[in-house]
Amino acid sequence: MKVAVVGATGMVGTVMLKVLAEQKFPVSTLIPVASEKSIGKEITYQGNAYPIVSMQDAINAKPDIALFSAGGNTSLEWAPKFEAVGTTVIDNSSAWRMDHSKKLVVPEINANELTANDKIIANPNCSTIQMVVVLAPLHKKYKIKRIVVSTYQSISGTGVKAVRQLESEYAGEKGEMAYPYPIHKNALPHCDVFEENGYTKEEMKLVRETQKILNDATIAITATAIRIPVVGGHSESVNVEFENDFDVAEVRKLLHESPGIVVQDNPDVNVYPMPIYAEGKDDVFVGRIRRDGSQRNSLNMWIVADNLRKGAATNAVQIAQYLVDHKLV
Numbered sequence: 001m002k003v004a005v006v007g008a009t010g011m012v013g014t015v016m017l018k019v020l021a022e023q024k025f026p027v028s029t030l031i032p033v034a035s036e037k038s039i040g041k042e043i044t045y046q047g048n049a050y051p052i053v054s055m056q057d058a059i060n061a062k063p064d065i066a067l068f069s070a071g072g073n074t075s076l077e078w079a080p081k082f083e084a085v086g087t088t089v090i091d092n093s094s095a096w097r098m099d100h101s102k103k104l105v106v107p108e109i110n111a112n113e114l115t116a117n118d119k120i121i122a123n124p125n126c127s128t129i130q131m132v133v134v135l136a137p138l139h140k141k142y143k144i145k146r147i148v149v150s151t152y153q154s155i156s157g158t159g160v161k162a163v164r165q166l167e168s169e170y171a172g173e174k175g176e177m178a179y180p181y182p183i184h185k186n187a188l189p190h191c192d193v194f195e196e197n198g199y200t201k202e203e204m205k206l207v208r209e210t211q212k213i214l215n216d217a218t219i220a221i222t223a224t225a226i227r228i229p230v231v232g233g234h235s236e237s238v239n240v241e242f243e244n245d246f247d248v249a250e251v252r253k254l255l256h257e258s259p260g261i262v263v264q265d266n267p268d269v270n271v272y273p274m275p276i277y278a279e280g281k282d283d284v285f286v287g288r289i290r291r292d293g294s295q296r297n298s299l300n301m302w303i304v305a306d307n308l309r310k311g312a313a314t315n316a317v318q319i320a321q322y323l324v325d326h327k328l329v
Contacts, residue, residue, distance in 0.1 A: 001026045001324070002063040004087070006078070007070035008032035008043055008052065011160055012092055015313035016067050019282075021046055023317055026324065033058045033070075055081075063087050064329050065320050069312065083119040088329050090316045094201075096122040097209055104212050107318040108260045109136045114319075116328045121319055126311025127151050127202065127225065127234050128209040133284045133310075134303050135240065137258040138251065139214055142242035142297075146220040149206055152228045152235040153191055154275065155183055157307050166229055183229050191225035200225055233275025234311060236303045245297050252289055260310070265289050273304035281306055282314045 003020070007013040013034075020027060032043050034052045042049045055078050058066070062085045068075050072095040079089045079096070096102040103113055104122045106129055114121065124132070131149060138144065155162040161178040168175030169184035179188055191202035203223040211217045256263045264273050265287040273285035284305045292298035305311055323329045 002029040003027045004031040004058045004063040004066040006033040006068045009034040012069040012312045015308045019313045019317045031058045031061050031063055067316050079120050089120045090319050092123045092312050105319050107322050111322045123316045124209050125205040126307040129311050130284045130305035132213050133260050134286050142244045142246050144219050146241040148239040149223045150237045151225045154230045154233050154307050188227040191227050230275050232279035234307045238301045240299045242297045278304045278306050282309050
C-alpha cells in the first residue's frame with residue numbers, strides 16, 4: 001500500500017503521520033510531499049527516514065492513496081492529477097466539499113456510500129465533523145428540524161502561525177499576527193473570511209456541510225463561530241429542535257451506544273467535556289445534555305473534540321481504512 005501524505009510537514013499532515021502509525025495502517029511505501037523549500041529534507045515515520053519529494057515525483061510513484069492537507073488551491077490543481085494515475089485522494093481542504101460529484105464523508109455516518117469509483121473524497125470541516133457525529137444518530141431517531149450552534153474554536157485550526165502568535169503574546173513579545181487582534185485573553189467572533197450575508201465561511205460550512213452529510217437540506221441551521229485562546233480542541237454549544245419528542249435518558253443511552261462518541265455528562269461531580277481533556281484523543285465528547293424548556297422538542301448539548309485529530313487527520317485515516325477494509329483501493 002503506497003500512501004502519499006501531501007502537506008506532510010504542516011500541523012495536520014504531522015498528525016496524519018502520527019495517526020497512520022497509531023492505527024497501524026498498512027503502509028508499505030510512504031511518500032511525504034511538502035512545499036518546494038522542504039524537498040530533499042527527511043521526516044521520520046515508524047523509525048525510518050523518508051525524503052520529502054515534489055508533487056510530480058509523488059504522482060509518478062502512483063500511490064494507492066493520497067492524504068491531502070495542503071490548502072484548497074493546491075488540492076484543486078493537483079488532486080485531479082493524482083486521480084488520473086489511479087490514486088484515491090482524501091482531501092482535507094474545502095476545495096471539493098460542496099462539489100455535487102464528490103462524497104463528503106464522516107465514516108460513522110456515510111462511509112457506506114463510497115465506491116471504488118470515488119477517486120477524490122472530501123474530508124469535512126473540523127467543526128462540522130464533531131457536530132454531525134453526535135447529531136446523526138439523533139436525527140435518525142427524532143428527525144432534526146433546526147440547529148443553533150455556537151463554536152469556541154482552537155487556534156490550531158488556523159495553523160502554526162496562530163499558535164506562534166499566542167505564544168508570543170503569552171511571553172509579552174511582539175510577533176507575526178495570524179489574527180487582526182490579539183488572541184491572548186480574548187475571543188474573536190471571526191473564523192475565516194466574511195461572506196456577503198454577514199456570516200463567515202466557517203459558519204456557512206457548518207450549515208452547508210451538515211445538510212450534505214446528513215442528506216437533508218430541510219434542516220434549518222444557524223451558526224456563530226468564535227476563536228478562543230485554546231491550542232487543541234474545538235468546543236460547541238449546540239441547540240437542536242426535533243420533529244419528535246425525546247427522553248433525555250434515552251438520548252444519553254443512544255449517544256453512549258453510537259460509535260466514536262464518549263458521553264461525559266455528570267455535572268453533579270463536575271464531569272463534562274473540555275478541550276484540555278479531548279486534546280490528543282480521537283473520540284467526540286458530549287455532555288451538558290439537557291432539555292431546552294423554552295422551546296418544544298428541543299435539546300442543549302456541549303460537544304468537544306480535538307480539531308487536528310477527529311476534526312481532520314483521524315477522520316481522513318478512518319476513510320482510508322474503510323477503503324482498504326472494503327477493497328475499494
